[in-house]
Amino acid sequence: MQHPPQYSPKVAMVAGETSGDLLAGLLLDGLQAQWPGVAGHGIGGAQMQARGFDAWWPSERLAVHGYSIELVRRLLGILKIRKDLRARLLADKPDVFIGVDAPDFNLGLERGLRAAGVKTVHFVCPSIWAWRANRVEKIRASADHVLCIFPFEPELLARHGIAATYVGHPLASVIPMQPDQQAARAQLGLAKDDEVLAILPGSRSAEVAYIAKPFFQAAALIRKARPAIKLVVPAVPALRARIEQIARECGVLEQLTLVTGQSHAVLAACDCTLIASGTATLEAALFKRPMVIAYHMHPISWRLMRRKQLQPWVGLPNILCRDFVVPELLQDAATPQALADAVQQWLDAPARDPARMASLERRFTALHESLRRDTPRLAADAIQKILA
Structure with a gap:
């Protein structure tokens, strides 16, 4: 016609x-x-x-x-x-x-x-x-x-x-192939040499309710081991008050830099991210950032979902790379200590395991090119x- x-x-x-x-x-x-x-x-x-x-x-x-x-x-x-x-x-x-x-x-x-x-x-x-x-x-x-x-x-x-x-994937055209980490740090008021952990506990209220507490408890453990680390949390406006409340209960509110939105700037600025499974994990991969993926939901919802799961991976970067490129800690495995340990392995990797960092960047760059x-x-x- x-x-x-x-x-x-x-x-x-x-x-x-x-x-x-x-x-x-x-x-x-x-x-x-x-x-x-x-x-x-x-x-x-x-x-x-x-x-x-x-x-x-x-x-x-x-x-x-x-x-x-x-x-x-x-x-x-x-x-x-x-x-x-x-x-x-x-x-x-x-x-x-x-x-x-x-x-x-x-x-x-x-x-x-x-x-x-x-x-x-x-x-x-x-x-x-x-x-x-x-x-x-x-x-x-x-x-x-x-x-x-x-x-x-x-x-x-x-x-x-x-x-x-x-x-x-539209995000692959929005996010630059080579993110400017220093410009993002300047935008967020962070110093060039700061060690920065981005914490992304989700963009939905139920996600925050289930995962924010173990995330912030893990952050407290990381702070004990690395007192100078900067903890940055991008929050959607509707959830900022709830995130502040949970961070206060975990005793880390004073150590957090909470920003409204700006998740892309935070991911560009960070050295590593502790992140809830979802689209944000793909964004982190496009920024070529190491991450620890975690998720927690209602136990009944979890059992039903697991029965229908067809692949061994949950996080999008791992699904698309068809490999456990980054760790996934799900449901009962997402304990504060396990999360903290996995994050610190990434933070130590540039000095202790540079080959792991180089491999991650190669995999995520190839992924970016395939999606753009x-x-x-x-x-x-x-x-x-x-x-x-």
Whole structure:
């Protein structure tokens, strides 16, 4: 089907949480370069709204944590939003619906819209290669096309009859190949020769509730061994007060430098990071920083997740490198002493094990190169072909 020269598609989108909002904002950049009049409507956050997106509900309404207990508490409200959104979109059908991440919410919505004749795109392949492989059938029924951020995903989806395009990972273009550590330290008020540990206990309240305490207890142990070390914590504004409270209970609040946001500056500035499993671990890898990955969740959620896990790794850097490039301390293994010991091994490595540091930088540089693509343009080109 050929569209007239001034054609501008009607686009509906749903992005969940901060990471989805960032991805959707970059996608809107590509769509607007292709079709200057596109703005979109649906569910989105600040990045999308800055590009003219009409957010009928904010992305934060979809934010959940865990697999069972935490999800149940908010399930009814989320299902009501999805029902209302579906009714609005069916009453005035878009040319294309783009579900950005949030697969538990978006795939069911996409399936209903697709059945009604709406073209559907899912941006970010659900991690069927890591756990919940049975979800592939739902993807096939829901999405006309999948935009993938990891290079091995299109071939995997093709085996199941699902059309997909690798568009690269947006973070790989945002983060420089060679980060300027000294500029980042100057930005944060740190000295050139400081030893710096970045502590990232997560961007969700439930993550902070479970992992911040052992992180700060580990920080206290590290401080005893290395009194001069600088501890820097980037906190999302909504969680800053809670992080301060937990740090105070652990007796390290006075030793921390708490900054609002600025996680990229903190990762660029640090020598090592103690970090909760999630997208931030990939950011740390792109900054070529040693890390200790940890996670803790409700015991029932943990048992359910472990049953469905398909790979031996949980952290994205290890999954993508297909190796335990950095240590993972999960659930009961994430004790303060174990975390402190693993961090100090990295801090000692430049002097005691330089080969380990050199190997880490080589692996993370190769990973960075494999992920860096013109994501907005590639995604918009794929969507244009679907609409044509």
